[in-house]
Amino acid sequence: MRQVPSDLEIAQAHKLIPIKDIAASIGLDEEDIEYYGRYKAKIRLEVLEKFRDRPNGKYIDVTAITPTPLGEGKTVTTIGLTQALGRLGKKAICTLRQPSMGPVFGIKGGAAGGGYSQVVPMEDINIHFTGDIHAVGQAHNLLAAMIDASILHGNPLGIDPLTIMWPRVVDVNDRALRQIVIGLGGRENGYPRETGFDITVASEVMAILALTTGLHDLRKRLGRIVVGYSYSGKPITAEDLRAAGAMTVILKEAIKPNLVQTLEGQACIMHAGPFANIAHGQCSILADMIALKLADYVVTESGFGADLGMEKFMNIKCRYSGLRPNCVVVTCTVRALKMHGGVGNVVAGKPLPEEILKENVPAVERGCENLAHMIKIAKYFGVPVLVAINQFTTDTPAEIEVIRQKALEAGAEGAYPITVWADGGAGAIDLAKAVIEACEKPTNFQFLYPDHLSIKEKIEILATKVYNAAGVRYEPLAEKKIALFEEHGWGHLPICMAKTHLSISHDPNLKNVPRDYIFPIRDIRASIGAGFLYPLAGAMRTMPGLPSQPAAFKVDIDEQGRTVGLF
Known part of the structure; x- marks a missing residue:
């Protein structure tokens, strides 16, 4: 061999x-x-x-x-x-x-x-590479900083801190940052609240970069990002925070x-x-x-x-x-x-x-x-x-x-x-x-569902036709948020299911083609800038952790200055 x-x-x-x-x-x-x-x-x-x-x-x-x-x-x-x-x-x-x-x-x-x-x-x-992921991280974290700054400086938008769903990001597997408390050390450091870090590529900014069709479309999409809600229930966007312009400039290259x-x-x-x-x-x-x-x-x-x-x-x-x-x-x-x-x-x-x-x-x-x-x-x-x-x-x-x-x-x-x-x-x-x-054969391309279907109808088509489930179960939080998203006019958006990659189902232990099971939706979130809704099926990690023997152990520089141990 x-x-x-x-x-x-x-x-x-x-x-x-x-x-x-x-x-x-x-x-x-x-x-x-x-x-x-x-x-x-x-x-x-x-x-x-x-x-x-x-x-x-x-x-x-x-x-x-x-x-x-x-x-x-x-x-x-x-x-x-x-x-x-x-x-x-x-x-x-x-x-x-x-x-x-x-x-x-x-x-x-x-x-x-x-x-x-x-x-x-x-x-x-x-x-x-060419620094794209770093730029995504900077744009994302600028928006995160502007949220907390707005709250500190009189909270003119009436942001409810308990509704903020925009964490920080870093391009490292670091499980210790999944759930953290920020704002400690006195009022000048902001208001204490729970938040966390995602890995940078899990940012909605990255999804927007992948789905945009040009610089002005990028600017519009960034402006539509929803970071949380006001005390009156109004969605708060990056445009409201006046962050989208600067974010676009960061991503210009x-x-x-x-x-x-x-x-x-x-x-x-x-x-x-x-x-x-x-x-x-x-x-x-x-x-x-x-x-x-x-x-x-x-x-x-x-x-x-x-x-x-x-x-x-x-x-x-x-x-x-x-x-x-x-x-x-x-x-x-x-x-x-x-x-x-x-x-x-x-x-x-x-x-x-x-x-x-x-x-x-x-x-x-x-x-x-x-x-x-x-x-x-x-x-x-x-x-x-x-x-x-x-x-x-x-x-x-x-x-x-x-x-x-x-x-x-x-x-x-x-x-x-x-x-x-x-x-x-x-x-x-x-x-x-x-x-x-x-590639020379005729095609009859069609989407799996039209835009006008309800959020639940789209989810159920995916669950039964793609994930081979017998039906869908919605937990109370998912029910509440689906109704909220429909009320905000977001029901026309496509569905981007967040689920395990190790099974057709939501459960990584169910191999081959699982049958006769109920597909559970525990939550649903909105990526309005990217242009999709993402239901969560099972526990999904947006910040990986390092294993006991990470690949980083093997990476080094030899006597000639060349990289060694990288795959």
């Missing part, structure tokens, strides 16, 4: 192409980009006007089955497929979210792919998508990073809009499984962008399907259990119920569906064949093993050919 070096070793050994040449390969002049060193750049938004009359390329969304805690390789598949399309002579661009440093130094790792399907410069991408490259020289536009279990989990609309004017094929990725990221891609991102996908690729692995089939307990940070590495065709077949359900969800939206089997060395031909058969039975156009981690673009040639063919 060929030994594949670590992700970091591969990235550091790679000779990067100057970013001006990557830009030129997709038709961008130096006036269209702003350099961040030799190998990173920002793309000016004027590019959209420059190429306004050019037809869009084909649009492919990569999603997955319900993953194990290790993830099943959506980013690797996205990058590898882009590289494979390039090998077939197609002008292809991948669009990806940018990584948060919380997971980078925690346990999950980065978001630049892996093996020979990476985007580079990997170290820069995973640490600081961050709104420009970032240009980097794959290991095989294709362009990658990487921009914005909202989580998919608590937000909508997509790169920015602007990244996709620009890429579709510059490429024949644009391959993007939706966070977690089709029940989370892909559903939100369709119902939220496509709603606001006006863009329509030509094809969906559902990524799966033999190990995850075995887990759904009742074999092996996969735990992040621990070796895979021995039984999951042995051939077990019946377990894979049982687990394919999860794959079939994800294909069904994708087909709700009227687009062709393909399956990518992210192959490991322990997978057997019999296991691969049962996946192929079950995928076809579920309505997929085909299922193709890929080896892009070990082989780069060469490991996805068959999948790329199938994507090209699928």
Whole structure:
């Protein structure tokens, strides 16, 4: 078996192409980009006007089955497929979210792919990059500071401190900050109240950055952010606090998508990073809009499984962008399907259990119920569906064949093993050919629900058709807030469900395809600036914590000044 070096070793050994040449390969002049060193750049938004009359390329969304805690390789598949399309002579661009440093130094790792399907410069991408996440944090925290300052200086807006729902943020996994008390030390430090910190990428500001279509739209969305309520029950917005203008200025550079490259020289536009279990989990609309004017094929990725990221891609991102996908690729692995089939307990940070590495065709077949359900969800939206089997060395031909058969039975156009981690673009040639063919097929795109339905009707469509529940139970707090949101005129907004990514249901312990259960809604919150409502199903963490052995333990500088231990 060929030994594949670590992700970091591969990235550091790679000779990067100057970013001006990557830009030129997709038709961008130096006036269209702003350099961040030799190998990173920002793309000016004027590019959209420059190429306004050019037809869009084909649009492919990569999603997955319900993953194990290790993830099943959506980013690797996205990058590898882009590289494979390039090998077939197609002008292809991948669009990806940018990584948060919380997971980078925690346990999950980065978001630049892996093996020979990476985007580079990997170290820069995973640490600081072009500063977008820092800008999001500064804009968010400015608003938080202005809320408390307004209350201290006479509270002219009549803000009820008990209703404030705008915490602070920091881009570190720090569980000690989840619940805190601020304002201690006397009146000059403000009024004491309970609050907390979220991780920066969980901020509504990040969701707004990902969903905006331009600078003036960004300004309007920031102004609509609701931070709490007055004593009389009136929503208090960032516009009321006169914060939205300054927040927009802080984000004036961050709104420009970032240009980097794959290991095989294709362009990658990487921009914005909202989580998919608590937000909508997509790169920015602007990244996709620009890429579709510059490429024949644009391959993007939706966070977690089709029940989370892909559903939100369709119902939220496509709603606001006006863009329509030509094809969906559902990524799966033999190990995850075995887990759904009742074999092996996969735990992040621990070796895979021995039984999951042995051939077990019946377990894979049982687990394919999860794959079939994800294909069904994708087909709700009227687009062709393909399956990518992210192959490991322990997978057997019999296991691969049962996946192929079950995928076809579920309505997929085909299922193709890929080896892009070990082989780069060469490991996805068959999948790329199938994507090209699928993108020529007619689509009948449709949303899962229209805007005019009530909040409860939208939730119940998601619960029964996507999460396979028998019904929905609303706790009293959720009932109260649904009525309040309808009264405020927010009922037309799409739903962005906050739930676990480790199950189709709300319960991470319910694997495969749970049935005959009631989906619980304990609360619902409003992201009016982003433009969605997010019900909470189960306990959701918006601030992760570090594990006992965080990835940060391994990261260091060697004698030559090079980074070591970063994946």
